[in-house]
Amino acid sequence: MANGSDSNRRKFMATTLQSIGLTALGGFLWSGYSDEAKASPLVLRPPGALPEENFLKACIKCGLCSEACVNRESNIDKETGEQRPGTLKMAKGGDHKLIGTPFFTPRDVPCYMCDDIPCVSACPSGALNEASVTNDKGELDINKAQMGLAVVHKESCIAYWGLQCDACYRACPLIDEALTLDYQKNDRTGKHAFLLPVVHSDVCTGCGLCEKACVTEKAAIFVLPREYAMGRAGDHYVKGWDIQDQQRVGQRKMNEIETHDKRSSEAPVDYLNREIEY
């Protein structure tokens, strides 16, 4: 039979363990909460993901996309027979993404643009929208994915220094369409050429194979969510030489569209010197 001091000791241990457990749980919940509060909007979602706001409403955080990604047949290393890490990860505390949602980091593991897009087919909630990656023939078409857009940082891209590098170009699954090399004469040496990587936003899927392949210490070409990588001219600017562009502004006539502001008729030196706020 336990004596009084044994039973007190047991009670003390139980209470202590309970408080440690509660503190740990509290810490976990708090880290989850603060992680959500710090969630970065610079997040790359799987192919076919709805626009971010709708995606977050639709995704039920089941993880089936990420499971399908890592378990796909093409993810077995042919030489070793071992399974490689999957592209898609489910965000956890410390990832600075909304916890439980799928994302990928191209510099670690890019999207290999699987023809059968198993991640999208596995999604039960419609957060990954099959229609957005289906072509006119009704076939799944990964080339229609818009996971992000690759951006080149010219100052750190060694091809812009005049050194020979085409690692990103060669890695691009849509070579010569999404990523081309622009030939320019190198005036400094007079006899060499620059071969400059140029990304085409109408074709680039944001797979990140270029970012993964980039040889610089921190990738000089990297994928951003499209809304952060792209500008927008606005409807009031019309390409006068492009008849189709008129369709963007509907029935309004070219000469009715005002692109001038108060500064337009003045030379910069005039309005800058007058310190007028526009």
Ligand code: SF4
């Ligand atoms: S398409 Fe990309 S994200 Fe989807 S399963 Fe293949 S590698 Fe993974």
Ligand code: SF4
């Ligand atoms: S399968 Fe769909 S619902 Fe499930 S975690 Fe992935 S995106 Fe979200």
Ligand code: SF4
């Ligand atoms: S992200 Fe890079 S590799 Fe992928 S399609 Fe775009 S330019 Fe090509």
